[in-house]
Amino acid sequence: MNYETHEHDVLVIGAGGAGLRAAVEVSAKGLSVGVVSKSLLGKAHTVMAEGGIAAAMANVDAKDSWQTHFSDTMKGGKFLNNWRMAQLHAQESPDRIRELEDWGALFDRTPDGEILQRAFGGHTYKRLCHVGDRTGLEMIRTLQDKGVHSGIDVYMELTIFRLLKDGGKIAGAIGYWRKTGEFVVFKTKAIVLATGGGGKAYQITSNSWECTGDGHALAYEAGAELIDMEFFQFHPTGMVWPPGVKGLLVTEGVRGEGGLLTNNKKERFMQRYDPKMMELSTRDMVARSIYTEVKEGRGSPHGGVFLDISHLAAERVKKKLPSMYHQFKELADVDITREPMEVGPTAHYMMGGVRVDAETGASTIPGLFACGEVTGGMHGANRLGGNSLSDLVVFGRRAGMGAAEYARKLNSFPLLDQGELEKAAKDMETPFQRSGDENPYQIHRELQESMQSLVGIFRMEEDLKKGINKIEELKHRAAKLAVKGERTYNPGWHLVGDLKSLLTVSEAVANAALTRKESRGAHSRIDYPNMDEKFGKLNVVVSRKNGEMNISTSPVPEMPEELKRLLAENK
């Protein structure tokens, strides 16, 4: 078959903060770059980021430094982080923020004209640069406009469903235009995955429809290693009512600005769980605490707890948290300047993902790079709020540089394997030729229910095994899915592809969770409630061997002595 074909030195898959930052970098190196976006440009999940971007700029707390940011990140991640990623992140994020400003971003200011920074969970100092509670929008618009004027080619509403290799190395990818349903082939020297996370595996999630773990699945299928998949962050504060918005994010900025968490006995229950940090404890801790309060009967009417910011002046709330004010007012009939919100945990962020080299974002497959949420290692067992937006720009830039350098060294484009290409196209088309009543939406609902109840905040062996069996059953059913309608903008067809990614991600999360027989960060085992030193030195690795999912472990990279000393000093 002859397919529409495009050629780029580097293809970036994903147009959120990480993908756009990577593309800008490739373009700056003088190479041709294409960016593929599953949605329209500027709608990626980065747009939902609210509270801020973490960087030790020391504008508000002069004592802040990269060293403290590094220590906070490692502590938050329960020391499972890739130390080099955490170090580069802490050292480089202030420059990346100044750079965003050079490209036109406008953050909230201190009285003396510097970028204002707010407090956030797990950060020793006021560290989050922000724009009210719409920091992600500011970032994505800045990067979008920078990208558009840097000469990058953007392919909007195009979904990649297979990476193509030439022998062992990356050679291209195949996808389809949603608008026409037609296939598109990309010939490329290097690919940067920047596809974000897979929150849509869960029923209650802050994630948008796009977050189906496509990059995790594409990389896994191509033979790359995934690490830390057992660590799925449940953000402590999602909306719990009305039903249609259950899971929608309530920014940590509410607590950063002084919001208080209480139960139905009007107790500030964080006193029981983390009396030192209280509301600004790390997300894993606050999520577990809220879950426990609700489970023990001290919850709010709709099954959450109360989050109250009404003690602040109404004008200040509207100024610093405008979209929270509108979100509650319009969707839940709650005026947050006068009454408390009801909130509960919501699946939010994947710490796990493609194993990459810290400096270049290179995966274990030649030519395949990754950055942002699709990678693992940076955040260890639990991510601190604000460290994701900075991750996007620090490692977006680095993956862009890594991919550009790799592409430059290849004299010619690798060859596409026509057989592999045809097979990928056929696999994607087959659902139209099948008949049957199996509905992709039904399978998605069952997956979400199982992940929520069996692979959720608290886990135990029996549940995880049940979950794995259910995923196996759903995989078989998904392989028989029939699609109705035309190829043009058909969401049912699209969901068949998304499900494939979601099922791979879910299988990886459940199996990794079964393997880690301890509780650490976002991974809480009822049957192994304590941290186990042995597991503290291991990453769980997921990879594909002979068509099956293979789970193994590998040692956490050893930190140099000076960083060990630094952590000991900052304890």
Place this chain on the structure above:
Amino acid sequence: MPDVTFKVFRGDAKGGQAIDYPVPIAPGMVVLDALHYIQGYLAPDLAVRWNCKAAKCGSCSAEVNGKPALMCKTRLDSLPTGRPITVYPMKTFPVIKDLVCDVSWNYDVNKKIPPYRPAKDGRKIYQEDVDRVQEFRKCIECFLCQDVCHVLREHEKKAEFAGPRFFVRLAGLEMHPNDITDRSEFLKNSSGLGLCNITKCCTEVCPEEIHITDNAIIPLKERVADRFFDPLRWVFAKIFGRK
């Protein structure tokens, strides 16, 4: 709770018709919830564009009961009961399928806008300077303002008129405290600013409550007038440069 009938446009560029779907109602439900129910249970191929479901991404614009709106923000209890709820795609853009239209024209316009260029000396910026511009930067690109603007909707002047969304962007750039690009030629000759006769339809429909007409369009019109039609200023600019 009882079912409500949704009359949803099904079709493409060649034409189509509204199809009735009965949808069970839950408390606090929005129009987008109903469309997800239809997709999940009644019509898996119903094309709807959406992302965040929180009024932050601006993807789910449509015309609900004839009124341009974000479907994720339109509560069913804000609509009249006892009769069907109609959902149609935005009228100003060509339909791709069902509720999804081709909004790519907007992205083409954006590319033509002379980009941000910072002053060389990265000077300090104060909150007062930021406040005015931040209003424009709230825009979520839902394109509802483009949809209602009669210059685009009735007169179809897409070739010569950038539309309210891009006047907002232009205002954001022009009033950026650290920007030095001169966009006056673009504003006067390419943006079609003069075609706007300030009926404020865009302002009324903006889900971010940006005062598009008063705060963006009128000041831009004044800039053009000052620049090109004020003789004193013209001489001054010739000698000292703009800004």
